[in-house]
Amino acid sequence: QKEVEQDPGPLSVPEGAIVSLNCTYSNSAFQYFMWYRQYSRKGPELLMYTYSSGNKEDGRFTAQVDKSSKYISLFIRDSQPSDSATYLCAMTAYGGATNKLIFGTGTLLAVQP
Amino acid sequence: EAGVVQSPRYKIIEKKQPVAFWCNPISGHNTLYWYRQNLGQGPELLIRYENEEAVDDSQLPKDRFSAERLKGVDSTLKIQPAELGDSAVYLCASSPGTGNGYTFGSGTRLTVV
Numbered sequence: 352q353k354e355v356e357q358d359p360g361p362l363s364v365p366e367g368a369i370v371s372l373n374c375t376y377s378n379s380a381f382q383y384f385m386w387y388r389q390y391s392r393k394g395p396e397l398l399m400y401t402y403s404s405g406n407k408e409d410g411r412f413t414a415q416v417d418k419s420s421k422y423i424s425l426f427i428r429d430s431q432p433s434d435s436a437t438y439l440c441a442m443t444a445y446g447g448a449t450n451k452l453i454f455g456t457g458t459l460l461a462v463q464p
Numbered sequence: 465e466a467g468v469v470q471s472p473r474y475k476i477i478e479k480k481q482p483v484a485f486w487c488n489p490i491s492g493h494n495t496l497y498w499y500r501q502n503l504g505q506g507p508e509l510l511i512r513y514e515n516e517e518a519v520d521d522s523q524l525p526k527d528r529f530s531a532e533r534l535k536g537v538d539s540t541l542k543i544q545p546a547e548l549g550d551s552a553v554y555l556c557a558s559s560p561g562t563g564n565g566y567t568f569g570s571g572t573r574l575t576v577v
Contacts, residue, residue, distance in 0.1 A: 359504065385565055394468070394555055394568030395507065439506050451497075451520065452566070454506025 354378050357440055357455030366464050370427040374440035374455045377421065381442040381453075384416050386425045389437045389457065398438075399425065430462045466490075468569035470556050476575045482544035485572045489537070489558030496533055497566060498541050499555040507555055513539065514561075546576045 357374045364370055372386075383402055387395035399414040401407045401423075407414045413426040423442075427434055437457040469488040477483050489496050494515050499507035510529065512520040515536035524531065528547070533539040543550055553573050557566035 355506075357506075387568075392570070392573070394557075394570045396568070397565040400565050441506070451509040451512065452507075454508070456504065456506050 352377060354453050355440065355442060355455045358458055359456050361459040361461060363461045363463060364430055366430060366432060366462055368430050368462070370425075370430050370434070370460060370462075372425040372427075372438050372440075372458050372460070374423050374442075375421055376423075376442060376453075378442075378444070378453075379418075379421070380444040383443050383445070384414070384423050385441040385452070386412075386414055387439040387441060387454075389439060391436075395439055430460075432462045432464045435460055435462050468556055468558050468567050470554075470569035470572055472572055473570065474573045474575075476577060477546055479548055479576050480545040482542065483546050483574060484540055484542045485554050485556075485574075487539045487541070487556030487569060489539070489556070490560075490567055492560060493558035493567075494536070494561045495559040496539050497557040497559075498531060498539070499557065499568075501553040501555055501571070503552070510541070510554075543574075546574075548576050550574060551576045 355376045386399040388398050389395045401414050404416050404418045411428045415424040437459050439457040440455040441452040496513040498510040501507040511524045513533045516533050531541045553571040555571045557568045559566045
């Protein structure tokens with residue numbers, strides 16, 4: 352069993368829809384949770400960073416962490432065609448640069464105009 | 465800020481040939497990472513440098529892979545000899561050592577034929 356599980360999709364939604372992306376994990380030591388966006392033939396770009404449980408909002412993006420269920424989510428409101436990309440969750444036990452990130456497989460999202 | 469610069473962007477080689485990838489991290493970033501991303505998968509850490517010291521190379525296949533980071537700035541990742549299974553995107557990332565998340569480069573897409 353992988354430490355981080357993520358549905359690979361693809362997920363296709365109409366423009367303006369609310370998108371929900373999710374990951375589950377097995378390692379209870381994980382405390383730092385990230386979402387990266389990766390456009391085709393580009394490197395991952397950090398979208399959201401959260402520590403421990405709770406919610407964090409940034410514009411149209413909301414990240415949620417439920418450590419009791421080992422479940423994290425990314426919500427995208429008013430989705431745009433420019434949001435079409437692969438979304439990778441990542442997590443680690445320690446903050447800063449000292450610990451490697453464990454990534455999910457990524458979910459491919461297509462927002463149809 | 466130029467971001468993390470990688471070259472070449474694409475490389476096609478025959479199996480058993482050597483290949484090298486180059487990375488220039490963001491200025492002032494002490495921590496440098498090499499990740500490998502197989503098709504449809506999330507990135508996986510190969511090696512992490514703190515300045516010029518490799519502090520985590522547990523995932524690097526040392527029989528054929530080598531890396532160096534001279535003067536704690538640029539880094540080179542080498543494969544010799546390459547195998548078909550090495551076909552992947554090789555991502556370089558850097559971090560200032562504090563704060564959250566990394567900055568990735570666009571990667572080098574290696575195809576071994």
